[in-house]
Amino acid sequence: xxxxxxxxxxKPRAIxxxxxxxxxxxxxxxxxxxxxxxxxxxxxVxGxVVSGAGSVVSxxxxVxxxVxGxVxGxVVSxxxxxxxxxxxxxxxxxxxxxxxxxxxxxxxxxRLQNNDNVLDRVEEYQSKRVWIAVDGMGxxxxxxxxxxxxxxxxxxxxxxxxxxxxIEKVKDAAEKTxxxxxxxxxxxxxxxxxxxxxxxxxxxxxxxxxxxRKNASINVAMDLVRNNKAEAVYSAGNSxxxxxxxxxxxxxxxxxxxxxxxxxxxTRDQTRPVLxxxxxxxxxxxxxxxxxxxLLGNIYAKDVLQVKKPRIGLLNIGEEECKGNDLSLKTxxxxxxxxxxxxxxxxxxxxxxxxxFDVVVCDGFTGNILLKFLESVGGVLxxxxxxxxxxxxxxKVGSAFLKSNLLRIKKRLDHAEHGGAxxxxxxxxxxxxxxxxxxxxxxxxxxxxHSAVNHGVMDNLNQLQKLQVLNS
Numbered sequence: 001x002x003x004x005x006x007x008x009x010x011k012p013r014a015i016x017x018x019x020x021x022x023x024x025x026x027x028x029x030x031x032x033x034x035x036x037x038x039x040x041x042x043x044x045v046x047g048x049v050v051s052g053a054g055s056v057v058s059x060x061x062x063v064x065x066x067v068x069g070x071v072x073g074x075v076v077s078x079x080x081x082x083x084x085x086x087x088x089x090x091x092x093x094x095x096x097x098x099x100x101x102x103x104x105x106x107x108x109x110x111r112l113q114n115n116d117n118v119l120d121r122v123e124e125y126q127s128k129r130v131w132i133a134v135d136g137m138g139x140x141x142x143x144x145x146x147x148x149x150x151x152x153x154x155x156x157x158x159x160x161x162x163x164x165x166x167i168e169k170v171k172d173a174a175e176k177t178x179x180x181x182x183x184x185x186x187x188x189x190x191x192x193x194x195x196x197x198x199x200x201x202x203x204x205x206x207x208x209x210x211x212x213r214k215n216a217s218i219n220v221a222m223d224l225v226r227n228n229k230a231e232a233v234y235s236a237g238n239s240x241x242x243x244x245x246x247x248x249x250x251x252x253x254x255x256x257x258x259x260x261x262x263x264x265x266x267t268r269d270q271t272r273p274v275l276x277x278x279x280x281x282x283x284x285x286x287x288x289x290x291x292x293x294x295l296l297g298n299i300y301a302k303d304v305l306q307v308k309k310p311r312i313g314l315l316n317i318g319e320e321e322c323k324g325n326d327l328s329l330k331t332x333x334x335x336x337x338x339x340x341x342x343x344x345x346x347x348x349x350x351x352x353x354x355x356x357f358d359v360v361v362c363d364g365f366t367g368n369i370l371l372k373f374l375e376s377v378g379g380v381l382x383x384x385x386x387x388x389x390x391x392x393x394x395x396k397v398g399s400a401f402l403k404s405n406l407l408r409i410k411k412r413l414d415h416a417e418h419g420g421a422x423x424x425x426x427x428x429x430x431x432x433x434x435x436x437x438x439x440x441x442x443x444x445x446x447x448x449x450h451s452a453v454n455h456g457v458m459d460n461l462n463q464l465q466k467l468q469v470l471n472s
């Protein structure tokens with residue numbers, strides 16, 4: 001291999017993605033620019049005609065009301081026609097841009113934002129496919145949507161799936177959803193393997209049930225990771241049961257007292273989400289727990305989010321170091337004295353989504369409330385925007401122009417786009433999905449699992465045990 005080829009391979013992955021994207025999408029850029037120009041021209045024409053209609057009506061009223069009425073009616077009718085044409089042009093332009101862009105390539109900037117490590121074609125062929133164990137029975141709608149998401153993820157990412165569940169129920173779900181043939185093909189291609197198990201741990205059951213029911217789907221999936229038959233595990237089932245199963249089956253990292261669930265939140269900067277932990281694993285915490293969460297989050301932000309020097313924040317009711325309850329005050333002292341990461345001080349609730357912090361730590365009780373609140377924001381915001389749009393033709397034209405923007409806003413705030421949260425602090429990669437997860441959430445969660453494996457997160461997390469603070 002020549003010197004030039006070696007240099008090309010050693011370029012940062014993000015830069016190579018951008019170069020490839022801009023080369024492939026020059027035609028798309030031209031189409032979008034043309035569409036925008038056409039829409040602007042059509043809008044100007046519509047505005048001029050409507051303005052002319054108003055002028056004619058005003059002049060005609062001074063001459064003869066009957067004639068004016070007829071003329072105004074004709075002109076307004078023409079204005080309506082032009083407005084409809086403008087709307088049609090915008091719709092056609094949007095459709096052309098979407099249909100042309102989608103088959104070519106995903107925007108790497110957005111993929112970096114969403115932590116999507118889908119490799120470009122050259123990298124994908126060079127990558128080894130990763131085996132991921134999936135608890136196919138976990139979740140409110142399992143196993144159908146879970147299976148659908150797995151099959152979609154297999155086609156999009158360099159992963160293979162060990163699908164754990166009651167095989168008869170899985171096959172019945174595949175028949176009902178029209179996925180039976182695709183399932184059979186993926187099994188023949190050795191990209192998906194069905195593994196039989198018992199019933200799942202119910203959402204209302206105690207987490208300790210995993211110790212009594214060894215053949216529960218989450219236990220069987222976790223054993224695959226423990227026995228090195230899978231490199232990550234995903235479940236949308238009982239999160240407490242998954243945490244308990246992870247601790248009992250694969251164990252905690254040395255020096256970590258309590259694992260934490262870390263979730264990605266969107267920020268003002270689309271390319272830089274913030275990791276919030278804990279969001280539900282530990283409702284009651286000690287200062288040492290939050291200190292460990294910060295250490296875990298720092299590693300994750302460096303490896304997966306590719307932040308060179310993550311800024312750590314402590315969720316609190318004020319920026320001043322003297323603010324907060326006893327837990328906050330003692331944790332602040334610990335984080336301030338830590339030299340292995342950049343502690344940025346207290347983070348107020350309004351600053352979580354500001355982009356000023358890369359990692360925010362808090363107890364699981366507070367973090368879970370924050371997570372559930374954010375999940376509702378997207379839908380409420382869209383409802384407010386829709387109600388504020390003007391009625392009639394003006395509202396319809398305005399909606400046509402704003403539709404794509406509103407959809408992008410919804411996508412940025414939709415928890416399904418992130419799919420799941422990592423359980424950090426256990427000796428394996430575990431992704432916890434929302435109980436109501438459907439296929440899109442499953443795809444996003446498996447993307448997250450592949451990303452964690454691909455960046456060698458566990459190798460760096462295991463280095464934490466060398467820190468003196470975790471051995472004291």
